Amino acid sequence: MQVKPATVSLFDALLLLLLGGIAVFIGYRVAVQLNYQWNWGAIPQFLFRYDAQSGRWVTNYLTQGLLTTLRLSLWASILALFFGFAVALARISKSLYLRLLAGTYVELMRNLPPLVIIFLFYYFLADQLLPFTGSGRINAETHPLLAAVSALFFAPPAQLTPFLSALVTLAVFEAAYVAEIIRAGIESIHKGQWEACHALGLSRWQSLRHVIIPQAMRRVLPPLTGQLVSLIKDSSIVSVIAIQDLTYQGTQLMASTYLTFEVWLTVAALYLVLTFPCSYLVERLNRRVNRLV
């Protein structure tokens, strides 16, 4: 690809001027019409605060929210990847039953609003399934080690059950998209590759495992990473079920401080901290894959 020379044309200049004008206008409206009092000084304490009792700096609401979002996204991605992979294999399976089952699942997930899925799943999972896992019985007194592990990798024991429900819900939702990406990747492999495997006497599973999937994975890596960015963004919907993620903390802070713009601009910046590195990775991967394939 050719690198474009970095010159500014008259059109670019006009566009910049227009965008600058819009920004000034919005700032003006906020300041004058809404009579908005900016108070950025109040924000840092919601990121970190000084704990007088222990004499240390500790994380506060927004940073805790960020960490919750990070944990949630991380585990949900891993789960969605495995589950999505299995669903993709079911989608291309020889068994009509498996194909129909996986197809129905994917279509359902893709045609329902995520919020509806969250509510349905959350109340079902949290009420019906998770009590059996015993996740609600962990507490700092009886299982100090388990509780510490839980707080570090998942959520504090008290929030563990809702956290797990949210995690599973998010994974089940995203897995449908992951499955479609992987399936498309597998189907994009030229049928000559299948035929060569067949002629060499490889079984269907051997062909998939050693020839088709390794090639497909190279192609789907960029869109898969892109889906990860979506997952981080989509994870904000769990705030409606009182998971204390970044968005939830934002709503709580806004309600208590009325610092609407400061809080949400900070929340936006924190999301970007998570998503930008992933997007950058997508960009890099795309370039590499284009070179390979």
Place this chain on the structure above:
Amino acid sequence: MITVRDVTKVFPGGVVALDGFSLDVCRGEVLVIIGPSGSGKSTFLRCLNGLDAIDSGTIIIDGVALDKNEANRLAIRREVGMVFQSFNLFPHLNVEENINLAQQLVQKKKLAEATASTHALLTRVGLLNKANRYPDELSGGQQQRVAIARALALHPKVMLFDEATSALDPEMIGEVLDVMRDLAAEGMTMLVVTHEMGFAREVSDRVVFMDHGRVVEEAASKDFFTKPLHDRTRDFLSQIL
């Protein structure tokens, strides 16, 4: 060695690709199949190793019938090697790994054992120095020679060549035909779909001319080109010679 009786293959959409096709091939015979485009040459080869399922008729290869029986089909796939027009090497594996793969997975050979026979095969096709290259680093002729080595690795009893040289630049056709010629000299049973009439005349024992999914004429290759019996064969030969 190979017995084909009244084989019919109809594609969805109603195209009759093979229409009561019958043929016998002896062990060690080199058979060239020619015919106009769409006459069913590729379909015939693909049916022989089970890539396409036949609708009726029988195919028996080395005493094993190619029928619905999964074990039989697998046995035949492993005993019939196929070389494609478009090579179909595995692009994510290097030359050595391409040839090792089926030996390890199908024959359950250890890596060292597989690599040893891979190197012997590569020496045979003159590409030992390319063992660690990837397919996209090779010329078309080299890729096709690797594909032949890969098919030979399973010690097939029959080799099928579907226009193995048609995708190649003219200057590379010779090197692939040389490998095929050596193979014929070693006594391999070969079914070759090709437009290379020189190869057909020199190397093959018998030539089959097919059209519309049937055998129109078959003859020993020394007779086929000099005394074609049918008008259609004559027309076809006059077009390509």
